[in-house]
Amino acid sequence: MREEYRGEKGTTTTGFDLGRVMWVRKEPSHDGLIVPKAEYEQEREEYKGWIAKEIELRGVPGQLHFKFVRDTMRMNTDGVLMVVDSSDYAMIGDASAILAETIASFGNIPMEVIANKQDRNDAASPQEVASWLGVESATGTCAKDHESAKNALIRLLKKLE
Incomplete structure (x- = not known):
């Protein structure tokens, strides 16, 4: 059954x-x-x-084995929202690899790193996520709070101006 x-x-x-x-x-x-x-x-x-x-x-899969999809989607890309699951500490290695791939492909493209799942008790803070990835900052978001996602997108759009 x-x-x-x-x-x-x-x-x-x-x-x-x-x-x-x-x-x-x-x-x-x-x-x-x-x-x-x-x-x-x-x-x-x-x-x-x-x-x-x-x-x-455009949504692009973040798993390492989807590199060919990310490579294809890079054309006509002006900015990157990189979403990191801040409650899954085991994926930081993959997130670092994808960040390095993105920087190697785009150079100094405007980017906003998103520390998602901030509503979970086991989530790392945005500052911790930024530290793990070696970036200046990360923005905390939660899928249940649509405003936090919109605010992250607007921050990226302002970097593009």
Whole structure:
């Protein structure tokens, strides 16, 4: 008899225009909003006079054996959000290898290191994650807190200006 899955549940979403968002701001100094492109197109009048920049977000697998996918996705990349599972101490070696691969491929590309899963009791702090990887800083996020993810993306976008 088959047992019901008892682990964490997740979804994968695919579709046309997936990952296409707009970064809209009233003024350059404002953080602004991240809005799905389709929604922006429907409500364009609401953003009249705002600064709007189209962004394409691409998810790339982080496991070492997916290097060929990362190599393929590097074309037309202007910035990198590197997400690190801050509750999985065993993966720091892999994260360091992928960071080295990214730096070797891109050089001095704007990057934001994300210390994810900050809601877990066993999570390392963003400062610890930054120290392990030898980077200046890491941003703490949690999938349950969408604002933290948006803030990390906005920090990267500001580095691209």
